[in-house]
Amino acid sequence: MSTVPSKAKAVVIGAGIVGNSIAYHLARLGWRDLVQIDKGPLPNPGGSTGHASNFIFPVDHSKEMTAITTESVRQYTELGTFTQCGGIEVARTPERMQELQRRISSGKSWGIEGSRIVTSAEVKELVPYIDETVILGGFYTPGVGVVDSLRAGTLMREKAVEMGALQTFANIEVLGMDVENGRIKRVRTDHGDIEAEYVVIATGCWSPRLAKMAGASIPLTPAVHQMKDIGPVPFFADSRGDIEWPIVRDMDTNMYERQHGTGLEVGSYAHRPILYTPEDIPSNATAALSPTEFPFTQDDFDIQDEHSLELMPSIIGDENVREKYAINGILSLTPDGMPILGETPEVKGLWTASAVWVKEGPGTGKSVAEWMVLGQSEIDLHSSDIARFHEHQKTTYHVKARTAEGFNKTYGIVHPSEQWESNRNVRLSPFYDQEKALGAEFFETVGWERPFWYSTNSHLLEKFGDKVMPRTAEWDSRWWSPIINAEHLQMRETAGVVDLSAFALFDITGPSALSVVQKCAVRQMDVAVGRVVYTPVLGENGGFKSDLTIMRLGKDHFRVVTGGAHGMADKKWFSDQCPEDGSAQVFDLTSSYTTIGVWGPKAREILSSITTDDFSNAGFKFSTCRVVEFGPLRVLASRISYVGDLGWELYVPIEQGSKLWDLIWEAGKVHGMIPVGIGVYGTTGRLEKSYRAYGAELETEYNVVEAGMQTPKLKEQDFIGKAAHLRHRESAPVTTLCSLTVDDHTSSTGEKRYMLGREPILTLEGGPITDSHGRRSYVTSAGSAPSLGKHILMTYLPTELAVMGAKFLVEYLGEQYPVTVAGVGAAPLFDPSNERILA
């Protein structure tokens, strides 16, 4: 007996806030024949939506999260399911007050209006039932509100049904999924099979189980969030609605308190991480409450009871206010705290939107639907892209370790450079031991342990003195060392050797290889064999999808070199452009080759001393690559630079990496070469040269012309985003990427402060700066420029303001500092004519 349609354009699995909003937005964007199924009943199928606390604080340090949340609020409001009540994050410690200042700045950077720091007395006025003596102050956001996520989901589903686009079936269990030729073919259910072009997994904590049916991976874990609802509270006796008083987040205790009718909900992220597997989640029938409402474990909440009592003694301490309801609610959490969105890299046509909270639901639904229908979402989703995960990050071990570590940081003060402690030393370069012996300070990027600086270079601090721009403030210097700047200066004098093992490398080969890379790259790829091309990669809207380097190694053979962090998404992007006939193939070489960079005025001398090959300027031109011999090794050498000095990237099979390091090390010693960390490679060297970085300056919402990266001539061949790019070239950009320098670092206490990035750029009157497309000016990257003795901030400025010498302010931790435009567009502040690179 079959009750579901046998065919559909798309099957959306899940009828929580995410599934409902994806179904609606797919319908709105014109798709028909949509089928939505859920194994639970409607309108509350028993997933996390049904027990969510449903409140939304719009400000987040993540631009992507803030954008999705803002869009979600817009939709909830439009549906009449948003109740604005305001919200306050309160601080019990001075460190938290500083953090709240940082949140004010993030609000300004991302365009959230009206947030302000309030005194503890003002908090008391807003929330009369708080004991203001236990707090130092708060961060008040009037736009905070509560939504009815079940109602919103129902309305969206109904709209899609009204459009004649959607049929929804409750109490349908998915039994399996069929994949043919790498593409999703069919969903098998206990009420019949559905053939579909697209399948969307929107089943929250169950998502990994469903993905596994198709051979895909959704690396999230079900985790407990404890919540207690107490009442009736006499103070709320007259309240008429769901919520009338501001929601309080007690940040330092990882808790929140919100009025809910006549009750008070007390929630916590402070308890020990309690993680499950999707297989642990019971069915609707066997669960005592709903499947995602596990029995409350009071032991884990004992301390939280005391913390909430401290903050709200008049309510919590009232013996007559009693626990009405308490649950261990199940949420979906990920190892990096971001959602999991997009098409799975394993199965074409199999999409997901998982690990999404109620506050992001409708915005996510819209974005993922746009991505499916239009090929691209308006909001840049690169931090949420399911394709971001490297293989080791998909293991249960990694997911559990990182989620457990991240859980208690839900309300934490997380430094932008903060390192994970769990699951380290997973990917080690072949010269890891040599680096360790040199005192490398390792930071992790997608599993790779990368030296950020070397303590054995600390003797250079004395040599360079104040030129290393020392930082006295703890926050500014956390996860940082002046040794980075010393290494930078020494590299500019002699040379530095840099571990670049974390690069993602993949080859594109076959008769159609050229057409695939042409399609992806803005720059001309039909170049001579042995050319190295740095190119933007665009989406259809002409915004950045990536920027990377492609070497032509043969007629039908290209090698893409890209950053580790975005490497897997880049690989999927190129793979997706390969024709189905197999005439172009992508091979991942990330774990086959290791890369060492050698840069500095002495680089040529050093490398020439271990090779008979011609490393002269004429003999080895910039932007070329070829295989050379270094002693017993055959090495692919590529003459490019991301740090602004003469040098080469050297690629060898990974088992020969240690030998290559040793050869370079021995040769370099006599020339004063030093080991140089990623602190120089990723920040100081790059910023002095105004080199852009994907995810910082380069995002979907900015285009090539705005980033100042357009070439005078454009290739004839087509590429993705060309039509949009041509339009962008026709008129002056509305915003222009600039480099600013900080004029005075002195704070009100007389201490010199150094911005770390993502801070708002303000007018001299202290107002925000917004371009004609509504984009705020904020610091995309910040860091020292030791060769210039300046602190550089990159930012997009409305083109009319992007004038050399123009003065602005940057806001950092509640204070404003004067800055000046020192570079407009791509012109580097250091060695603008590139003499050093081309030497």
Place this chain on the structure above:
Amino acid sequence: MDVLVCLKRVVLAGSTFVLTPDSRDIDTKHLGFGISPHEENAVEAGVQLVEQMGGSLTLLTLGPTDAEEQLRSQLAIGATRGILLETEGEDWDPQATAAALVEAIMAEETNFDLLIFGAESADSAGYQIHIRVAHALGRPIVTNVKSMKIENGIAQCERVVGTTRELYEVPLPAVITVRDGLNIPRYPSVPGRIQARKKPIDHKKPTPRVPKLEKVSLSVAPSNTAGAQILGSGPEAVPALVEVLKTIGILA
């Protein structure tokens, strides 16, 4: 007035039970634990008596170490102290359980004025323990009490049997068993929870006894697959509804 209430840790299940692979127990992997609903009435009655008359409320349970969770929850409501007779987690049959409770009660310095039980446990529903305990202690017992008043050392207890109301007067010390309708059990408050963490619980090892009942296996009763029957909607459903009301004796 010194009151003792006996509790049993029981599983809180959903609409369908899942058994362990050997069919000897309910699979509790996803499930929480509480006490039987009638025992919530018993604790509430005890709390109210002590509130009105002073004295103490002691909670007594036989169960696994984890049964401390149930004692703490009820201490949070206002009980004074707890006694946990720790088992190794296995079920004790009614005779063994009653004997262990009696042994513990006899060992107490307090001569409890009133012992209150829930009418039956929510899991095994044996309806036996309280009578066995009363008998062993030589105390009068009134079961299924729905209303109660204590005056001058006399407990006035009302129970409902069919359409009849029965009123008993028993001298203290006595045993009663209670059921829903006696009172509305209160939930714990946060201060109650915090205080409960500091209240004393005596952990004791009861004398092991040879069980006289052996649990062979459990089976899940077939569910009523018919579920709810929809009689119709609007005025046309009225005749069918009238028939049903006649069948169950509400309409003549």
